[in-house]
Amino acid sequence: MKKFEFPHPKNKNESFFFINQNFQNTKRAEEKYKILEYSENFDGWTEDHTLIHETEIGTEHPIDIASRNICINLLKKYDDSEEKVILEIGCSSGSLINKIKELKNSKYIGSDAIGNSIKKLSKIYSDIPFLVFDLVKNPFNKSICNSLIMLNVLEHIKDDNKALIEANKLLEKNGLLILGVPSGKFLFDKYDKELLHFRRYNMKDLIKKITNVGFKIEKKTHLGFIIFPLFIVIKFFNKFFGKGKIVTKQANFSNNTFIKFLFKIEKNFQNFSFPFGIRCFICARKK
Numbered sequence: 001m002k003k004f005e006f007p008h009p010k011n012k013n014e015s016f017f018f019i020n021q022n023f024q025n026t027k028r029a030e031e032k033y034k035i036l037e038y039s040e041n042f043d044g045w046t047e048d049h050t051l052i053h054e055t056e057i058g059t060e061h062p063i064d065i066a067s068r069n070i071c072i073n074l075l076k077k078y079d080d081s082e083e084k085v086i087l088e089i090g091c092s093s094g095s096l097i098n099k100i101k102e103l104k105n106s107k108y109i110g111s112d113a114i115g116n117s118i119k120k121l122s123k124i125y126s127d128i129p130f131l132v133f134d135l136v137k138n139p140f141n142k143s144i145c146n147s148l149i150m151l152n153v154l155e156h157i158k159d160d161n162k163a164l165i166e167a168n169k170l171l172e173k174n175g176l177l178i179l180g181v182p183s184g185k186f187l188f189d190k191y192d193k194e195l196l197h198f199r200r201y202n203m204k205d206l207i208k209k210i211t212n213v214g215f216k217i218e219k220k221t222h223l224g225f226i227i228f229p230l231f232i233v234i235k236f237f238n239k240f241f242g243k244g245k246i247v248t249k250q251a252n253f254s255n256n257t258f259i260k261f262l263f264k265i266e267k268n269f270q271n272f273s274f275p276f277g278i279r280c281f282i283c284a285r286k287k
Contacts, residue, residue: 002172004085004144006131009038018085018107021127034122038133041113044156044196050092050117057251059095062260066223066267067151067279071178072099073270074283078218079147079176085109087145087170089135090153092117097125109145138166145170151180155197164213171286177215181206183222183280187231189238191246203280215284221270222277226262231278 006023008014016023016036025031053059075086084106088096091110100108111131112118118130133139136159148171157163167177182192182200192200207217224231234253238246266274 005142006036006144007139007141009036018109018129021129023129035118035130035132037115038131038139039137040115040132041134041136043158044198045114047114047116049196050114052248053093056248059093061251061255062263063224063254063278064095066263067180068096068099069267070223070270070281071096071149071151071180074178074219075103075147078283078285081146084147085145086147086149087111088149090150091121094121094124096149096151097128135163135166138169140170143170143172143175145175146172147176147178149178154179154181155199155201158198161209161213164209168214168286173286175286177284177286179210179282179284180223181280183277187235189235190242191235191238191250194247201280206280206282210282210284214287216287217282217284219283220273221281222274222279223281224278225274225276226266227259228277
């Protein structure tokens with residue numbers, strides 16, 4: 001497996017290799033870490049948001065399950081590396097880790113911009129290494145992965161163009177970016193504000209942003225094509241009448257047997273590229 005090099009967070013003259021699920025010092029083999037901490041960012045997400053997601057919403061919402069399924073299918077189809085190093089940015093929920101660990105010849109690295117979330121995860125997943133860093137302040141001078149996953153991350157970053165530039169730098173040549181973001185600029189509402197979203201996206205604009213920083217598109221589609229009409233009604237209701245904890249209310253309202261059934265139907269058509277939906281999904285390759 002290709003050895004990607006990680007700079008020492010405190011000593012610029014030393015670095016680490018990713019070996020046997022550890023970050024191991026290249027000069028002193030006895031120095032090993034599960035977490036390398038570089039920088040944090042609380043502008044678009046907080047520990048309170050993580051707590052709300054864990055205690056009031058959970059990781060088994062049908063939209064989240066469908067997002068993970070799409071991500072794994074894209075990895076299987078487009079990442080043809082014999083041995084994969086997969087970096088997930090924004091892994092605070094930990095919901096994708098087990099899915100990726102099941103993939104053959106894959107090494108997973110989790111990362112987030114909030115240190116406490118990563119420290120909690122590292123206690124649950126003792127065999128997984130983690131990074132704490134702000135993507136916009138990318139501390140890595142070289143590529144560090146074959147595939148990069150960013151699900152529900154870009155909308156939380158104020159300077160998304162800079163984030164995409166740095167995402168490109170993290171990948172080796174021909175590396176894969178899998179991106180999922182909320183769709184529909186016109187649907188931005190109190191729900192988005194409560195979640196600290198800076199924006200929602202239209203697919204056309206998103207593709208332009210991605211290709212402008214050095215990616216070519218392998219696959220583009222939308223998640224939630226079938227439920228999109230209902231979603232629009234809910235979003236407009238939020239705009240004019242939404243009060244209180246909209247995120248929790250909306251998540252609990254949409255977590256039901258009927259919505260789960262509709263997503264199961266949609267799953268059978270994942271090879272199609274849906275023209276609209278509640279989330280944009282793009283799989284892109286670094287040129």
